[in-house]
Every structure is written in structure tokens, then in C-alpha cells.
Amino acid sequence: MLNVPALTELRALFGDRMSVAGTVLAEHSQSESLVTAGTPDAVVFPRTTDEVAALAAWSTHHLVPLIGWGAGTSLEGHALAVAGGVTVDFREMAAVLEVRPEDRLVRVQPGLTREALNHELRTTGLMFPVDPGANASIGGMAATRASGTTAVRYGTMRDNVRGLTVVLADGRVIHTGTGAPKSSAGYDLTALFVGSEGTLGLITELTLKLHGQPEAVMTAVAAFPSVGKAVDCVIATMQMGLSPARIEFLDTDTVAACNAFSNLTLPLAPQLLVEFHGHPEGLAEDVRRFRELSGEFGAEGLQWAEQQEDRTRLWAARHAAYRAILASRPDAKAVVTDVCVPISALAQAVEETRADIAASGIPGPILGHVGDGNFHAILMVDPAHPDEVATAKALAARMAERSLRLGGTITGEHGVGFGKLGLMADEHDEAWQVMGTLKRTLDPLNLMNPGKLVPGAAQP
């Protein structure tokens, strides 16, 4: 609860772009997953970096936490006000500020969504490929180091953010990165803020790397006799040096859900959905090689989607997979998992996870960005049955433990938020303490998204 002077000053700063209305607070207390907690005391909608800087000074003066909010699509509770405070909704900072086609760069505000960005770029021959599925905001994607289907070729947000403007906890504004493609001029502050989940500062501007829209695209879907064969085909594809733009795994349950939800007729078997980008001459050879390779792993009915509309339909179905899976069990809520392992351990990780889920009795289709060793199980539970929720959470914890045992990470792309706080020590050991030290240095009053990512942040 904000005291009167704090509220008065906040209103003076933001006018009618500050709200304490119940509906607005409720909207900013929601999460797309089961990870929920906390309600902000107010929501503000800044328009400039200067306004965010003034807000940080206000926050320091009144000791009120600030929590960044992009599109609200995060799955680990990153944008929730677990300790109260002011949610900073960037929807009014959603502009494309500058497109620099010659340098393949674009400067944007954090509230811009990736779909809006690509819409803006459509006539430039360029694209921003990072694609987490949801129409997330660019600022949120940077804050959580998001990735998704295309990371296997184009990299994650780590690789595609060239520079940032950041408002620090004390209200100072810094700029990181340059317009040059590389630099060795000191600490990589850009990389420090990408993935910091708003705990070190608030990102108010981003310079992103763009990529050429591919001259030619080939998409295929192939059914495999087993999960192991499909995964082994992925490993062989990567090891052969074929460089797919996307290579996605869908297990049989996921395929069934997608068929029903998106009106497809894919065979009920583990599937790979693969896409190559390039010039037509190079692509023809990629396609030939993938055909040969997938045949060696028993793929049947390999279909190349030659037409744009067929490709769009397939990827739309892939992107709708989460909703499709949820729709397959009405009234269910999802415990969404996200592990990432070395490619050599991928088959074992997926098979063990499948067996574990099967034994639990909880529906849990598996899908993932397997070219990166990254996969998700969507564990569907009836929230009215606490035992189901507990079982799902135990499954998720075992997935994370398994990932660590196999040399992987507790989260490939969803981030820590507060949903994965309890696993951080297991992954990082003493390095997690170093993260806490860095946090306390840049935010000594613990006002930037408290309760997330670092040690000492209580799990709600």
C-alpha cells in the first residue's frame, strides 16, 4: 500500500498514466502459468526513459519496488509484484525508433512486440528471428533471455541484442553496446542485463541485430518410429553440420492435440518439424541431405511444404501447441517445464522424462526446440486437486534435477522468475552467491523486481 505522499508524487509524475484501479491491478497480477502471487499497489505507463528514471528516483526515495511488465507472457512469474510495489507497464513505449538496413540494426522501445516489429520490417528484406512462440514484448524477451524455435540457427536474445539503454535502481541512465558488430571495450554490460529479469535495472531502449529474410525456405514434417529415433535424427542433423533454421520435436500426445486443435492430419507418431533457410541452390542440397538422414532413422511420410500457406499452417499449429495441449483437457491448468541438456544427452533426457510422466498418471505432452537440446513437458493438472499439482511440481523438479545430472540447465529459455528460485543453488552453487553480490551492488535497496532470480529472494 502506497502512502499518501508517495501516491501524490506518483500521480504528479504520471497523471492519468498511473492507475490504482482494481481491474488494472488484477490484470497485472495474472500469469499464463500456475506461477502466481502478489498484486501491485499501482501500475504506471511511462512514455520516456526520463520518466522511468524519475520513477526510479521516486522508488529509491519511497522504498517502493518496481516491476517491469511487457506483454505478461512470462511463465515463471517474472512480472508479478510478489512484494507489492509499482508495476511498470511498457505498452506506451512500443515504438520502432530507427531502422538501419545497411547495418542490419533496429532501435526499439521495450514494449514493442516481436510480431509488431516484424510487421514493421516486412518491406525491408530484414527480420528479427527470435521467436518464443508467444507474441512477447522485446523488452521482456531481453530481460528473460528468451529464445524459441529459431535459436538453433539465429541464436537467443543473448546473441541478438546489440545494445541497451537501462535505468538503474538509483535513477542513473546508462547506454551499453555500440553500433559496431563487435567490441572488446570492457565488461559486457549488455550481456549482464540481458537475462537479468529486471532485477538490476529497467530496459528502456534496445538495439537489435536483424537478419536477412531468407531467399528461400523449405519446411518439412516427418514421423518417426520412436522418440529415440526422432531425437537421434536431430543429433545427426546437427553433427552433420546441416544448419536448420528450426528443428522442433513433437511427441505423439502433442501431435494428437495439434491435430485436434489446428485441424491437421499428422500421423500419430513422434514428429520432427524442420525448416531450412538459404539460397535455392544451397537449400536443395540441405533438403536432399535431410531426406537421406531422416530415412536412416526410419522417418516415414516426410512431407515438404512447398507453399507459403502450408508452411504458415504448420508453424501456426506449432505455435498453438501450448493452447492445443491445454484444450485437450478442459479446465486444466499447466505446469510448464523447460529444461535444456547437451545434445548427446537429449535422447536419454526425453526418454526418462516420458517414462517418469507416464508413471505419474498426469497428462504431459513433450515438445521442444531439440536442435538446442531444449524441451518442455506441459503437465496438465486440475487446480482443484492439490495432489495433482503436487505430483506435477515433483515431476518438474525431477526434470530439472535430471537436466543438471546430464550436464544441462534448469531453464533453457523461460528464465528463473520466482518459479525456479529453488533450483538456482543446485545449478550454480557459489556462482549464485556472486549473482547475489552483483544484485546488491547495483540495487542495494532491493527495489528492482525483488523476490526474483537471486539468493535471499523468498519463494512465495
Next chain:
Amino acid sequence: MLNVPALTELRALFGDRMSVAGTVLAEHSQSESLVTAGTPDAVVFPRTTDEVAALAAWSTHHLVPLIGWGAGTSLEGHALAVAGGVTVDFREMAAVLEVRPEDRLVRVQPGLTREALNHELRTTGLMFPVDPGANASIGGMAATRASGTTAVRYGTMRDNVRGLTVVLADGRVIHTGTGAPKSSAGYDLTALFVGSEGTLGLITELTLKLHGQPEAVMTAVAAFPSVGKAVDCVIATMQMGLSPARIEFLDTDTVAACNAFSNLTLPLAPQLLVEFHGHPEGLAEDVRRFRELSGEFGAEGLQWAEQQEDRTRLWAARHAAYRAILASRPDAKAVVTDVCVPISALAQAVEETRADIAASGIPGPILGHVGDGNFHAILMVDPAHPDEVATAKALAARMAERSLRLGGTITGEHGVGFGKLGLMADEHDEAWQVMGTLKRTLDPLNLMNPGKLVPGAAQP
């Protein structure tokens, strides 16, 4: 000067792998460039992470600085003991610890050189492509965020270090990164230490990303009617989405020096040296496109080196360019510059630099990794003539200013060391203060490579 108890304890820790011999100290006071200063009080040759951790504890107890030393090929004085202390020479930690072909990873010790690593990998079908020219140590390359000829395709050390073991100033040992291709589990500590130049800790182990040895390689050299045409051809090549593995620019003076030194007969004109990697089918098209494009920019005598030995000869000459240029003016020393600008500003940056150098009367051939916007002028001065040295330093300072004015960086790949300390505030402004804050947090006693990179580090 170490006091007796400190020296006694150091000898107890390292035995005959500790030296205070004049020749050893002198060897570790040298630099390949004009940037020289300071002599260590002792040099140690650790064999394990534990020994380095014990050394850090010793350093904290006795308040003696520690300076990492790889191959001594840095150009900005990174490895020099500007405030005395103990130089930590990693030559006895030079092992390949583990090759994981399935995951395309290798785990190595920091003293290993990149040539030794690639020799070790030669039968695996894999390679470590980052190539700064010099046979640098992997630890040093990570510490300075090195790159070089192949970064345009394979990235810099930022992109190719997957994880680290680091000994912190207080002797704690942390591990960063995992075996998974990506992660969003907290702050990117790997990226924080890559490029930190030994000022935050000492790297004692690295996990590196490997790449497939290319199935086919095509290398070409082409002469252009002007610097501008050559650079414009680079810009067009990158914008067309052709993805060269290397694309190097050599100005006429550099070509003349290489011809003389490496016994080549290249035409005396600005040249591009370009290489494509891929499968034969894709390469044929890359080659066709580059031929067409370079023709549009007036390239003459485009020669493709079909044979491995011809390619090796060309790249050996490129790598010898620094020595070739030095040899072109006997007894000269070099002021080596290193700027990196947005591609759109590359032609202007190179042309203005050329004119500035020509007006100065100092020989200064230009060459660079132009696909990344990165280039160097090798300013040759007679160290006996202080006016020449001063003129060269003023030229170098104007290059850096020009780079910043054009949206670039003061150093694309050589790092800061103490040679570029004076330019850091101009590039980073308040963000440089944040670097200083991070440094003081992780190294409050200023014992890790003091005098480098951060504010407050006095320039010798």
C-alpha cells in the same frame, strides 16, 4: 618487492615453479607493441585451479596484485605488471581436458594455444575457429574477448565460450555456464568474465564451442580500383546475406609489404581476401554470387585458390602481415590501432583514416576484418624519435574519436589493457562507472590486474 614472509609462503606454494630470476621477470615485462610498463616481482607457473585459488588467498593476505599471462601476444599491455605483483603464467596449464564431439564442446586449460588446440582436434572433424592471428592462449583470448579473421562467420570469444572456471580475488572458485547450448538461468556470468581482462578473477578452465571443419572451402583474392570500391563490395556482400567465413581488406601498402615478406605477386592495389565454407553445392553458388558482385565494384583478377596449399599460402601471408609491415621499415616499432564501426560507416572511416595518416607522413598500412567493420592501421615509428611516437599516438586517438563519432567502438578486438584506458569514458560515459562498481565489488582490494580497464586505474 615482496617481503620475506610473502616470498617464503609463495615459494612454499609453488617450489621451483616460482621465479624471481631477472631473465624470467624481464620476459614477463615485454609486450609485442609499444605499450610497455612495469615488471612483476615474481612469476609463478600454476598447474591446477586449486593452486590458483591458494595464490589468490595468498594475494589477499599479502595485498600483492596478480596478473594473468597467456602467450604474451596482447597489444594493449594487458599482461604487464604496471603496479608490480605476481605474474601468473599459465604455460603449465595448457592441456585439452576433454573433447566431446557429440556436443561439439571441448574443455581446456587457459594456457593452451589456439594452434595447439586445433592440432589436437584435427582428426575429430571439428575445429575452434576464432583466429586472432597470433598464436594466442585460449585463456588470454577469452580474457580480452579476442576475435580476428573468422569472427564474421563464427563469432568472437563472446560467442564461443560456453563456460568457465574462475578463481575470484578472495580465492573462491566458481563455475559458469553448462553443457547445454543455451540457458536462461540467471545472470550471464560467462559473458561478464569474457573480456574482463583478468580484472575480476583468473580463468583456470574453459569450455568452448566447436564447429565442424568445413566440407569445402573456397578462397579468393581480388584487386579493387580503390579503397572505397573494396569496402563497398564488402558491405554489399554482407547485405546480400552471403556469409563469408573471412573477408579481409588489405590496402596497397599492406599488399606491398606482404608481397615482399611472403614472396607473393599480388597486384599493387587494395585487395579483398575472402573465404567461403560450406558444402560444395552451396559454395558454388556463393562463389558465383561473389564473382558477380565483386565485378560490379570493379574487381580485377579475381583468383580462386582451389588448392589447399595455395589457400594456406595466402592466409599465412595474411597472418604474417603485421610482421611484414614491421619488416618494411627496419628498426621501426608499431603503434597498432584497432577500431570497429558500423558497416555503413566503414568506407568513410577507412578513407578518413587513410587521409589522416597520409597527411602525417608516418607510414601506416591499413588492414582489417572488414566484414565486421573492424580495421587496423599499423603506424610505424622510430622509437628514437619521440615526435614520431607522439604523432602516431595522436593519429591513434583521432581514429578512436572518429570511430565513436561514427557509432563504433574504440577497440574491436584488442581490448583495453592500459593502452586504451584514456578512451573508455568517451565510449561508455556513466556505464564505465558501473564497470568500476562491479570491479570494486568482486575485487575490493584491487588485486586482480590493477591498473587496467576500469576507472581509477592510473595510466602509466
